Amino acid sequence: MVNRNGGDNPEVFDPARFDPAVAEHRSTALFKPFGTGERSCIGRQFALHEAALLVARVVHRYRLIDSAHYELRWDGLSRRPVGFTVDLLRRTPADRSTQATSQAESQAAAPSSSSAALLPVKAGTTLAILHGSNLGTCRALAKQLADDATDFGCTATVAPLDTAAGGLPATDAVVIVASSYNGQPTDDAREFTAWLQSETTTLQGDPLFAVLGVGDHNWADTYQAIPILIDDRLHALGGEPLVPRASADTSGDLTATVEQFEAALWAALAERFGDPDATPLTAADEPLYDLRLISGPVTSALDERFAVQPMTVTLNDELVDVPGQQKHYVRVALPDGVDYSTGDHLTVLADNPPDVVDTVLEMLSLDPELRLSVNPRRSSRRSIALDREVSVRELLTHFVELRKPATKSQLRRLAATNPCDPERAALEQLADSDEPCWLSPVELLHRFPACALTGAQLLELLEPMTPRHYSIASSSQLSPREVALIVSVLDTPARSGYGLFKGVASNHLATMPPGTCVRARIDPARQAFRAGADPQRNVILVSAGTGVAPFCGFLGDRLAAKQAGEPFAPALCFFGVRDPDVDYIFRSQFEQAEREGIVAMRPAFSRAPEHGVRYVQDRIAADADDVWELLGDPSKNAHVFICGDGARMAPAVRAAFRDIYRSRTGADEAAAVAWLDGLVASDHYVEDVWAG
Structure with a gap:
């Protein structure tokens, strides 16, 4: 058609x-x-x-x-x-000989745009950097931009977007780093977005602005929705863009996009506010020596960058021991002064598994005890946070990603350093392909040994280690000083064909015995998601596998209310697992909670289907009467919460709810879509999902 x-x-x-x-x-x-x-x-x-x-x-x-x-x-x-x-x-x-060699040599020799000489801005040039962030990515980018802007001569400030609700800051320029959450603004950008969309909103003068949007293209329907809205609306109100809006894709080449945006931004600021009389500092202007105290563990600078601190593991039980499906239940004690709310996340900064480090050392023929001094020559989001000399083993264990698939820009960098025509052509083909590359930079170096990289170039090629987020599986009412995690251990044959792919954080957590420490922080969930823990709220909970984690906390808060003699509403919980006898985790606890009237469990077993019910969306369709009893009655003010795989489960669950609406109201698909979109917009349908 x-x-x-x-x-x-x-x-x-x-x-x-x-x-x-x-x-x-x-x-x-x-x-x-x-x-x-x-x-x-x-x-x-x-x-x-x-x-x-x-x-x-x-x-x-x-x-x-x-x-x-x-x-x-x-x-x-x-x-x-x-x-x-x-x-x-x-x-x-x-026919096959091209200008690839000369092009590769020119690319390798050409300086990056971020390192091009630019005039510092005039003293007193002010820059406001506003962020819309839930899990901290945009907030971290905003802080990095502020650090770079300070080096560039600006007086920079960082704040949430909601601080600008009512008017943009009175600075020389404003940079906005924002993301979307299912097409909605993040919690710290809601007031700003509402103000910006108001018909009565005006801007003072013609403010200079730049927008860096962050999103994930796996959610195509809402990708970059809020950054686009902000950029378009500021245009319409008379704002003047410093640079075109940039779209950074967390499932794509995020780093390259951010660096290109930065380079364009500094060039635009230099053109407008550059100081023609600026001269660099000379050696005579600085002290002869710079002394600093080195203390704490080798990861101190990295831990400070990501605001993590040691937290003690108190329990580590194996819930499922089937190969390829292992799951662990881990409890972590919170340090003094650290609190959480039910539904929040524990963000973990993990180490690479020792056997993976050994494999890389062998593949690259590196001496693990060789000592290195790593000193960044320019400010970059890609730089590693180090404050001391480290060994090669320490560097590979704590500071860089070893199995993360190579991005397009990394592939092109490798191609530019490879003098072998067939190998360079193969790397360029991978870079130009529409299909993702499953090989890591280290595996690519092993497959294409002609790549001629210095140690510094190799280190720049590798992505710095980044934290991983886990939904907390405990109730802050029942367990205020300890958080629980349900960890699905990723340990499967690598798509690249090189051995096993071991998830960094999941394998790290699975091997931590009680008494050892993980480096972590508490990240608050969206207020709309935290609301699911309210014991008196009518809720429908939908999850699969370890996605049930936050709902364990929701049910715990209901149990706490019952024990305290306070009112509560039983939850309707749809839970998808593979086999009732293998990975139906916490089955006895769920059944006990059901007997106490806290929850009505509706499991679905993909490997042992019952009456045609295989997946969680099938169970929702089979129990449509119970679902509509809650959603079809406005007086019950029911809320739906989804947690788990966003690539397959979440879209199928949305379709199941739309089918129920159509069958109960006689509406068409367009009306069903509008109904569900309305639930999302009003925070009555809230997803906490990830791309699987």
């Missing part, structure tokens, strides 16, 4: 329609090829990958010549071209 809203001549073959810059400005529902959607064919991606490989092999070996000057004609509904033939001419070695 052809959608006539796709622009001129929708039936004409035009690959340019799918350029990212073009696709960004049209609805994600405009192009729906066969086999796509929520119930897509599971083999579709494999078939597309297979086709891409076939085309690449043909083009690599042959020149394709359209000697008949073919004009495209379709074959009925199949949309296959009729009578399309090309002549093949085998490529010679001369």
Whole structure:
């Protein structure tokens, strides 16, 4: 079926329609090829990958010549071209030789834009950096920008977006770093967004601004929704952009996008506020020596950057011991002065598994005890936080990601350093492919040994270690000084083909015996999600696997209310697991809670289906009467909370709720979508999900 809203001549073959810059400005529902959607064919991606490989092999070996000057004609509904033939001419070695070598050499020799010489700004130039952040990514980016701006000569401040509700700061320029949460503003940006959208809102003068949007393209329908809204609205109100809005993708090349945005931002500020009389400090202006005290563990600077501190493990039990499905129950004592609310997250800064470090040392032929002094030469988000000399083993254990797949920019950097034509071509092909690369930079160096990297270049290529977030599985009412985690241990054959892929944080936590310490911090959940712990609120809880973690805390708060003789409403809990006899974690506790009237459990077993119910969305459909009894009665003010896989489970669960609405009201799909969107906008349907 052809959608006539796709622009001129929708039936004409035009690959340019799918350029990212073009696709960004049209609805994600405009192009729906066969086999796509929520119930897509599971083999579709494999078939597309297979086709891409076939085309690449043909083009690599042959020149394709359209000697008949073919004009495209379709074959009925199949949309296959009729009578399309090309002549093949085998490529010679001369055909395959390109300017790749000279291009690679020029790329390797060219300085990065972030290191280009720029005039410092005039003294007194002010810059306000506002962030909209839930889990801290945008907040950390804003602080990094402020540090870099200070080095650049600006007087920089950092604050949540809500502090600007009512008016932008009276500074020379404003930078906004913002993300979306299911298309809604983050908790610290709601008031600002509401003010910005008001018809009575005006701006003082023509403020200079720049917007850096952060999101995940896996949520295509709401990707960059709030950054786009902010950018468009500031434009409409008369603001002047310093640089075009940047879209940083957390599932893409986030670092490269941020660095490009920074380079453009500093260049724009230098053009407007640069000090032509500025001169760099000379050696005579500085003391001869700089002394600083080194104390604490080797990770002190890294821990300070991410605001983590040691927390003692008090319990580590194995819940499921089936290979590939291992799960652990870990309890962690909170230090004095650290509190949490039910539904919050524990953010853990982990170490790479020792066997993974040993493998990398062997692959790169490195001496683990070699001592290194690492001194960043410029400010960058990619720099490693180090305040002392470290060994190679310490560096690889604590400070860098070793198994994270390579990004497009990392692939291009490796290609630029590889003098071997076939290896360089293979790396460039990986960089240009639409499919993700599953190999890490270390694995790529092992596969393409001709890459000529210095130690400093290798270290710059590796991503710094980043924290991981875990939903807290305990009740702050029943366990105020200890938090519980349910950890699914990732230990499966690597997609790259190199041994096992071991999740950094999950393997780290699984091996921590009681008495040892993890480096962690408490990160508050959205207020809308925390609200699910309110014992008197009618709630529908939906999760699968370890996604049940925060709901254990929700039920704990209801138990605390019952024990205190306070009113509470029983929760309706849908829980998806594989097998009732293998991974139905906390089954006895859930059944006891059900007997006490705290919860009505509705499990679904994918490996042992009952009456056609295999997944959690199937159980929701089967129990539609109970669901509609809560959602169909406005007086009950019911709220739905989803936790778990955002790639497959969350979309299927949304579809299940829309189906219930349609069947109970007789509405069409458009009305069902509007109904569910309304629940999301009013925080009656709240997701805490991750891309799986």
